[in-house]
Amino acid sequence: MNSQLKVAVIFGGVSTEHEVSIVSATSVVRNIDRSRFEPILVAIDKKGRWFLGPGAFRLLGGDEAGDVQRVVLSADPERRGFLHLDSGKVTEVDVVFPVLHGPRGEDGTIQGLLELAQIPYVGCDPLASAIAMDKDVTKRILSQRNLPVVKGTCVSKWLWFIDRDEVLEEISDTLSFPLFIKPATMGSSIGITKVHGSEDLVHSIEIALSFSSKVVIEQAVENPLELEVAVLGNYEPQASLPGQVIPCNEFYDFDAKYVDSSSELIIPALISRRLSDDIQFMAVDAFVAIGGSGMARVDFLVSGETAYVNEINTIPGFTSISMYPKLWEATGITYPDLITKLIELGLSRHQDLQSLKQTIDLEKGLGV
Ligand SMILES: Nc1ncnc2c1ncn2[C@@H]1O[C@H](COP(=O)(O)OP(=O)(O)O)[C@@H](O)[C@H]1O
Ligand SMILES: [Mg+2]
Numbered sequence: 001m002n003s004q005l006k007v008a009v010i011f012g013g014v015s016t017e018h019e020v021s022i023v024s025a026t027s028v029v030r031n032i033d034r035s036r037f038e039p040i041l042v043a044i045d046k047k048g049r050w051f052l053g054p055g056a057f058r059l060l061g062g063d064e065a066g067d068v069q070r071v072v073l074s075a076d077p078e079r080r081g082f083l084h085l086d087s088g089k090v091t092e093v094d095v096v097f098p099v100l101h102g103p104r105g106e107d108g109t110i111q112g113l114l115e116l117a118q119i120p121y122v123g124c125d126p127l128a129s130a131i132a133m134d135k136d137v138t139k140r141i142l143s144q145r146n147l148p149v150v151k152g153t154c155v156s157k158w159l160w161f162i163d164r165d166e167v168l169e170e171i172s173d174t175l176s177f178p179l180f181i182k183p184a185t186m187g188s189s190i191g192i193t194k195v196h197g198s199e200d201l202v203h204s205i206e207i208a209l210s211f212s213s214k215v216v217i218e219q220a221v222e223n224p225l226e227l228e229v230a231v232l233g234n235y236e237p238q239a240s241l242p243g244q245v246i247p248c249n250e251f252y253d254f255d256a257k258y259v260d261s262s263s264e265l266i267i268p269a270l271i272s273r274r275l276s277d278d279i280q281f282m283a284v285d286a287f288v289a290i291g292g293s294g295m296a297r298v299d300f301l302v303s304g305e306t307a308y309v310n311e312i313n314t315i316p317g318f319t320s321i322s323m324y325p326k327l328w329e330a331t332g333i334t335y336p337d338l339i340t341k342l343i344e345l346g347l348s349r350h351q352d353l354q355s356l357k358q359t360i361d362l363e364k365g366l367g368v
Helices: 018-031 056-060 109-117 124-131 133-146 155-160 164-174 200-209 252-258 273-289 324-329 337-356
Strands: 003-010 037-044 050-052 069-074 081-084 095-098 152-156 179-183 193-195 214-219 225-232 245-246 265-268 294-302 308-313
Touching: 003 018, 003 056, 018 037, 018 095, 018 337, 037 056, 050 056, 050 081, 069 109, 095 109, 095 252, 109 124, 109 193, 124 133, 124 308, 133 152, 133 214, 133 273, 133 308, 152 155, 152 164, 155 164, 155 200, 155 214, 164 200, 179 200, 179 337, 193 200, 225 273, 225 324, 245 308, 245 324, 273 294, 273 308, 294 324, 294 337
Parallel strands: 003 037, 003 095
Antiparallel strands: 037 050, 050 069, 069 081, 152 214, 179 193, 179 214, 225 245, 225 294, 245 265, 294 308
């Protein structure tokens, strides 16, 4: 009897992180424990079309792959799973591992589709994913929990168009250069600029607003120590040892992340025990604050005595040499075991959700 669980690994996607997602997914498929899991490949191309089958990687690589089928994810209770558009056949899976970074992958959209289909999946639920994708909302939630975040403001496209002068005045009254200007809902440093004086401010805000309908404007932390902590778990999330990023550019911009390979990752970070304990604690607190489950990487900017939570990534880079898996390796969980653990966490969260009441019996009342 085949007792392996079928795990759909979804990768590619329409986001700018399409290529990174392919590398992450390749590592997952190579390292998944085949004695327990059978990976089913599902590629999303840049147009947003879904393809299932062994040729899915080759297809995204640009090859003509004959052994793939166009599919859609069906939430119909009688046809639940990947519905083949040509044959009408359904490929059922036990669990999905979305290995998609950025908008329409990491932002709660795919997670919402999977909730609707009632298929278990790895990682955060729609709400936590959506919160973490939005740097403005994340900062508000973290502040409410008294976690330190960098001083800044957020401006919507609408406000910018109706009252630009007011916005600029507020920025000059409350913040001082250099500033970081970021699209609120992006990743991979896309659309982010460091602005040294007022002459570049308008242009930078417009760049950021071309990627997102809100822009986050914040004080630059000068020469920050960039630390990252991996969090894993559902009800009792654990923090890994922290790692450090040393960007090869003025900040950790797109080039420093993906083009120039001279940025350094130091794992574990060479920092004091006290700082390490503090940010591990804060990472778990931040994860809990957004209602995280499964996994997230919590990133910090540290200046002197203060560690600010910069952002939370709910589907962090997941290649075998990425920070998230490397941090767990340094903390004692191998890459294949990490994949297994994440799948188990996804299945267990799904079971918990299933046990919730969906309706009430009007005659019996709440029956609690
Ligand atoms: N307020 C800040 N002060 C100093 N550096 C910053 C600040 N905000 C962002 N950065 C730099 O920009 C990089 C990308 O910003 P981040 O907020 O992490 O966006 P992304 O989601 O695109 O990774 C950070 O890794 C850091 O190098
Ligand atoms: Mg970042």
